[in-house]
Amino acid sequence: MAIIAKKCPQYQVKIVDINEARIAAWNSNNLPVYEPGLTEIVESVRGKNLFFGTDIDASINEADIIFVSVNTPTKTFGFGAGKASDLQYIEKTARNILAASDKGKIVVEKSTLPVRTAESMERILNNSGKGISFQIVSNPEFLAEGTAVTDLENPDRVLIGGHQSEEGRAAVEEIAKIYANWVPRERIITTNLWSSELSKLAANAFLAQRISSINSLSALCEKTGANVDEIANAIGKDSRIGSKFLKASIGFGGSCFKKDILNLVYLCEHYGLPEVATYWENVIKINEWQTTRSVKRVLRSMFNTIANKKIAVFGFAFKADTNDTRESPAHMVVRELLDEHAKPVITDYKALADAKRDLNDVIDNVQFSEDPYEAAKDAHAVLLCTEWKQYATLDWQRIYNSMSKPALIFDGRNILDGEQLKKIGFEFIGIGKA
Ligand code: UGA
Numbered sequence: 001m002a003i004i005a006k007k008c009p010q011y012q013v014k015i016v017d018i019n020e021a022r023i024a025a026w027n028s029n030n031l032p033v034y035e036p037g038l039t040e041i042v043e044s045v046r047g048k049n050l051f052f053g054t055d056i057d058a059s060i061n062e063a064d065i066i067f068v069s070v071n072t073p074t075k076t077f078g079f080g081a082g083k084a085s086d087l088q089y090i091e092k093t094a095r096n097i098l099a100a101s102d103k104g105k106i107v108v109e110k111s112t113l114p115v116r117t118a119e120s121m122e123r124i125l126n127n128s129g130k131g132i133s134f135q136i137v138s139n140p141e142f143l144a145e146g147t148a149v150t151d152l153e154n155p156d157r158v159l160i161g162g163h164q165s166e167e168g169r170a171a172v173e174e175i176a177k178i179y180a181n182w183v184p185r186e187r188i189i190t191t192n193l194w195s196s197e198l199s200k201l202a203a204n205a206f207l208a209q210r211i212s213s214i215n216s217l218s219a220l221c222e223k224t225g226a227n228v229d230e231i232a233n234a235i236g237k238d239s240r241i242g243s244k245f246l247k248a249s250i251g252f253g254g255s256c257f258k259k260d261i262l263n264l265v266y267l268c269e270h271y272g273l274p275e276v277a278t279y280w281e282n283v284i285k286i287n288e289w290q291t292t293r294s295v296k297r298v299l300r301s302m303f304n305t306i307a308n309k310k311i312a313v314f315g316f317a318f319k320a321d322t323n324d325t326r327e328s329p330a331h332m333v334v335r336e337l338l339d340e341h342a343k344p345v346i347t348d349y350k351a352l353a354d355a356k357r358d359l360n361d362v363i364d365n366v367q368f369s370e371d372p373y374e375a376a377k378d379a380h381a382v383l384l385c386t387e388w389k390q391y392a393t394l395d396w397q398r399i400y401n402s403m404s405k406p407a408l409i410f411d412g413r414n415i416l417d418g419e420q421l422k423k424i425g426f427e428f429i430g431i432g433k434a
Contacts, residue, residue, distance in 0.1 A: 001067070002041045003152040005050035007182040012049050014063070016056045026052040034323040034350045037149035057100035065174065067139070068093050068121075069110040074259050083266035085114050085259070094124040097134075104132040106171045108139045112204075112256065114263055115197045135171035137162045138193050140200035145254065146321030158188045161196020201264045205280055208257040210245040212286040218248040218432030219293065228432025229414055248432045250333070250385055250412030251291040253318030255326040258284055291329045295336040297429055298381060298410050307341035310404070312379040314372060315386020315413075316358075317351035325354040329412070330385035338365055347375035349388050377402045387413035400424045 005013040017023050025032040027046070031039055042050065053059060060066065070089040075081050090111065097107060107125065109118060118136040125134040138161035143151040158179045162172035176188050191199070218228040228248040236243030252258075261280050268277035299306060318328035325331060330346075337344045345367040346355050352368050359366050369375040372391070376382050376399045384391055392415050400407055408427045411418065418428045 002038065002045060002050055003149070004178060005045040005048075006041050007153075008178060009049055011178065012051075013045075014051045014053060014059050016053050016059045018054065018056065020054050023052045023054050034321075035145065035148050036321055041149065056096065060097050060100040061102055063105060065106045065108060065178075066097060067108045067110045068097075072111050072113055072259075074262055080266050080270075083262040083269075085263050085266075087113070087117065087120070090117060091120065091124065094121045098125050098128055098130065101132060101134075104134050106135045106137055106174055108137045108175060109197070110139060110141055112140060112200050112260055112263075113138075113197055114267055115194050115201070117197065118193045133167075135162065135167055136193065137168075137171050137175050138196035139175055140196060142200075142203065145324055146319055153182065155183060155187065158183050159191065159196050159199055160188065161191045161193045161199075164192055201260050201267075204256055204260040205264050205283065207245050208252055208261055208287070209280075209283045211247075211249065211252045212283045212290075214246045214248045215251065215290040215431075216286050218290070221432040222297075222434055225434045226432075227434075231432075248414060249290075249329070249387075250294050250431065251287045251329040253326070253328040253330075255324070258287070258327050288332075291332045292336065294410065294412060294431070295333055298383060298408070299340065301408055301427060301429060302381060305340075306337065306380070308343060309380040310343045310345060310378055311337055312372070312375040312382045313337075313344050313346045314348075314375070314382055314384040314391055315351075315388055316346050316348040316355040317386050317388075320387045320389065321350075323350040323354055325351050325358055328385075331355075331358055333383060333385055333412075334359065334366065335362075338362055343367070345369055345375045345379065347372045348386065349390065351386075373399060373402070378404055379407075380404045381408040381410065383410045383412060384416065385412050387415050389415070392416060396421055396426070397424050400426055 001013050001015055004011065015026070022032055031042060068090065070093050072085040072087060072090060075084045075086040090113065107121065109121070118138060122136050140159055142155065160172050160175050162168040172190050176190065179188055214228065214232055217231060221228040221231065232246040232248065235241050236246050261284055265277045265281045268280070302309065313330055313334055316325055316328060316330045318324055318326060334344050334346065343365070346352070347369045348355060352370065356363065356368060372394060380403070382399070406427050407425065408429070409416065409421055410429045412431060414431050418430050418433065421428045
């Protein structure tokens with residue numbers, strides 16, 4: 001919405017939320033998310049044509065277009081628990097929109113949703129007997145955290161799905177017109193509603209599948225003496241495969257990949273396609289296995305016991321350039337270290353507050369430090385879990401001197417120079433390297 005406000009001064013953009021503290025933070029100098037470039041953009045348009053508030057009903061009534069961006073977490077109860085999306089917030093929002101509206105509007109699904117969710121929204125909005133009509137449009141988001149601003153300013157594509165009726169097409173065009181202020185028309189794709197909803201799940205499933213594919217091969221590399229980075233480079237040069245999203249890692253995290261694939265799996269099961277469901281479910285299984293087997297590798301290298309050993313965890317965010325820790329592999333690593341009675345010390349450039357919240361139930365057994373040098377002092381091992389680029393340029397000699405020996409480094413992101421570290425005296429383990 002901040003980018004829309006910036007690129008389209010002719011539109012008034014109002015963001016509303018039930019969470020007053022969050023809205024207050026968005027109105028302050030300290031935004032509630034860390035995202036490179038975002039603060040400058042928000043500051044340039046806030047109070048001009050971008051507003052944050054909690055007056056939901058009035059804002060609904062005033063709006064011509066509503067982007068619904070409420071959360072759709074994985075259901076934790078009842079049918080489909082652990083896989084299906086919990087759509088209660090979507091439904092509540094649809095009812096809220098209906099109750100607060102005196103005139104019809106375009107309602108845009110921005111949240112990632114299971115296929116055919118628009119149908120449910122439509123039933124609520126258009127079968128009320130209230131005499132006003134709504135158009136539902138799907139406009140899934142493809143930005144990635146950490147690069148959100150550049151992804152939005154220069155998207156590979158914008159996808160807009162709508163009904164194939166005259167009104168449906170007009171509503172799609174209204175939304176396309178917004179993006180056309182800065183996105184070339186040929187990159188604005190329009191489809192039917194269901195293709196748009198499913199494309200979002202499909203895109204994330206394909207991206208995650210690439211990571212699981214390269215990670216599965218990383219295990220074979222470790223056995224055979226091949227190097228997974230060399231393999232990624234060699235296969236990525238094939239233009240049919242492409243070089244992106246082939247970086248072997250300790251596992252993918254984030255609020256989207258796992259949730260969306262589970263949702264896809266649930267849909268396949270629901271529609272009687274168990275083979276397709278199993279196919280995609282394995283992308284997640286490989287991912288979890290990758291994280292767990294990495295911790296086991298570390299354990300084996302440390303004489304099979306890490307009880308009472310201080311272990312520095314470098315990075316807790318699910319990727320660099322964000323403070324987001326949702327489904328972060330580092331979180332799983334820390335839990336496994338605790339299971340082994342190790343003493344983890346976590347350091348991160350942006351995510352320590354979220355780390356403390358996530359580990360609240362075990363907070364007495366975990367330490368936190370803003371300073372990586374401090375975190376590594378007297379540690380038996382450093383486990384690098386997030387690819388913050390600062391880690392590549394740390395004074396590793398200084399870190400080595402301060403650690404217990406033998407000093408181990410596990411590079412869960414393959415961003416360090418292993419040969420150099422070995423020269424310093426470290427025992428070094430990388431992903432997909434013998
Ligand atoms: C992902 C998609 O990339 C976006 O297109 C999508 O819009 C978004 O989900 C969403 O559905 O909202 P995001 O989760 O923010 O974006 O970040 P990614 O860059 O996709 O990274 C996801 C995870 O995969 C991270 O833990 C990252 O470190 C890991 N990763 C990524 C790898 O391990 N290897 C790679 O080669 C790439």
